[in-house]
Amino acid sequence: MQNIKIQASNVHVYYGDNHAIKDVSVDIQDNTVTSFIGPSGCGKSTFLRCLNRMNDTIDICRVEGNIDLDGENIYDRRVDPVQLRAKVGMVFQKPNPFPKSIYDNVAYGPRIHGTAAGRAELDEIVEKSLRKAAIWDEVKDRLNAAGTGLSGGQQQRLCIARAIATSPEVLLMDEPCSALDPIATAQVEELIHELRESFSVVIVTHSMQQAARVSQKTAFFHLGNVIEFGDTTQIFNNPKNKKTQDYITGRIG
Amino acid sequence: MTHSSLFASDKRTASRNRAEKRFRAYGIIAISVGLAMLAVLIFTIIRSGSSAFQQSFVSFEVMISQEEVDNAEKALLKTGVYQKIITANFEKAVTNAGIVTELSPKDQGKILSKRVASQLREFVLSDNFKADEPIAFQFLANSSIDGYLKGRVSREGLENNKNVSVEQLNFSDKLVEAGLLKKSFNIEFITGSDASENSPEAAGFGSAILGSFAMMIVVVALSLPIGVAASIYLEEFAPKNRLTDIIEVNISNLAAVPSIVYGILGLALFLNYLGPISANDWIRNNSPFVGGLVLALMTLPRIVIPTRAALKAVPPSIRDAALGIGASKMQTVFHHVLPLAMPGILTGTIIGLAQALGESAPLLLIGLVGFIGGEIPANVDQFFGGPNTVMPAQIYQWASRADPAFYERAWGGIIILLVFLISMNAIAIVLRRRFERRW
Secondary structure (H helix, E strand, O other): OOOEEEEEEEEEEEEOOEEEEEEEEEEEEOOOEEEEEOOOOOOHHHHHHHOOOHHHHOOOEEEEEEEEEOOEEOOOOOOOHHHHHHHEEEEOOOOOOOOOEHHHHHHHHHHHHOOOOOHHHHHHHHHHHHHHOOOHHHHHHHOOOEHHHOOHHHHHHHHHHHHHOOOOOEEEEEOOOOOOOHHHHHHHHHHHHHHOOOOEEEEEOOOHHHHHHHOOEEEEEEOOEEEEEEEHHHHHHOOOOHHHHHHHOOOOO | OOOOOOOOOOHHHHHHHHHHHHHHHHHHHHHHHHHHHHHHHHHHHHHHHHHHHEEEEEEEEEOOOHHHHHHHHHOOOHHHHHHHHHHHHHHHHHHHOOOOOOOOHHHHHOOEOOOHHHHHHHHHHOOOOOOOOOEEEEEEEOHHHHHHHHOOOOOHHHHHOOOOOHHHHHHHHHHHHHOOEEEEEOHHHHHOOOOOOOOHHHOOOHHHHHHHHHHHHHHHHHHHHHHHHHHHHHHHHOOOOHHHHHHHHHHHHHHOOOHHHHHHHHHHHHHHHHHHHHOOOOOOOOOHHHHHHHHHHHHHHHHHHHHHHHHHOOOHHHHHHHHHOOOOHHHHHHHHHHHHHHHHHHHHHHHHHHHHHOOOHHHHHOOOEOOOOOOOOOOHHHHHHOOOEOHHHHHHHHHOOOOHHHHHHHHHHHHHHHHHHHHHHHHHHHHHHHHOOOO
16 A cells, blocks of 8 residues: 555635535545546546646636645645645646757756756756657757657657656646557656656546556546546446446447 | 539538638728828928938038128128128029029019028028128028929919019029029038028927927836836736726726827826926926926826736736746746747837827927027926927927928928837837747
């Protein structure tokens, strides 16, 4: 049994009058890949964005309930969301590298957090992150080229490298492969496997095959509720809930 | 269903194609009309204004003894004595050139500008002057003779023209033939300052250029930082609530307020209220500093609106990316959003500033149309606080004066103003190109 990294209990999210997340409780374990599946608009991305308080940027969004990271409620008034996001990194659906060089993309996080003592150390962090994101060999000769000039799959891996360069403890991935072709998807999935060694990973995905391939835990979201949460093998082979079964067999969604 | 051939377009397709063709034709017509207007405008401006850069000069040698200088400086009407010196030297030059004329020496001298005496005196009192040596001098011809050489004054309407006689024109023809009178480039028009009603040939645009320059420094220094900072705050940091909504609506409204309203605001606020209580030398009538304050107010909303639009156009994914790796709001804005918005901000800002440069209405109200015969400002206080005028106001002044020679200068002024405006727009384009990045 792994340690619990994030414990979300009785979380409610409102967008204005819209009750988007209803009483969700989920435990995210250390060194585990947890996937959120469910039909579009079910709230899985919204919930994911609660885990590093990205929803704070949306004025009308309101979060209730407890989300504890290592036992500390991240919605506590004393928590600085900027500090939190350095611990809980995020990779987005659409690859969004900065319009800067590949090197600067990865180096940006360590630079603003002051993690590197000097140029040499920064170089090392950049190389390590790019290697971990399995893109080092493709870009090592053109680190000064624009990050936006890479292909879609490379851009997404660059974004992953950028996210892990700040050495987060949890990595949130919001449909990271939806804009990628099958080969790039396979590379990213491979990557997620390896990332699990160092972080706990939470991934939102539309592809049930992907969830089955990469994750150990799966939560099924439907209309703002978590219908079922458990081991991935159990959810896919032996769902307890009728709705889960309908969804994974393709009858709803 | 009947078989339809792809080679013959059906009725509906044909009508759609016709509609598209019509629309394209309208577009081409509209653009052609616009271009034609522009061509006419530029043609007229250049045709009417280019002659302002040339001026008729009478060149001859002047020899003055130290005694003459001393006498002149002792006289009560010093320029009167210098006028006589010029007349005498001019007559000598005319005789030497073998020109026969029925005009008396005094009348010969009248074809020169009224400013030549003071022009000569200035030279005589300068260090370059050496007594008893012939000095080659270029004297301005008066505006009627200048007009005659430029084709503005013709022999037909002479009986109604009290400024110039047929004899003087005949005399000028002979001078031209002898090479004493000719048109040449007049740098004084660009560097000099305005002249009185009766000597348009001496009027220059220089002090207006300086005045505009001083005013624009104030406008840029105030409106650019305040406008950009306000936009960044409103767009990126301010909470979205009723108050910011009201502010937003009001900024849009302010941009549409007629500029003369800002003029009256400046008159009431800066000159009538702030002027007396502040005892600041810069805050007073006719000063470019007050003009700059007024135009800064006018320019602010015109900077805020395009700046906010440029910030809004930066894709939210960039903000997410920066926030997602733990950048603070301010780091996100200054490291990522602002550089991407830069081309739009610069373009909008420079266009706003160009509008300010071409603005005259509010400046008329705060007196930036002072008649300036003065010198180049000697110090900063003079530069910002001294009475001056600005380019559009000077053009307005000249255009409203009676002598057609001033009309020509108004067009010339417009050419200079347009050169400045086009340069500013060119800078906007260059900066845009330089900052433009893909994402």
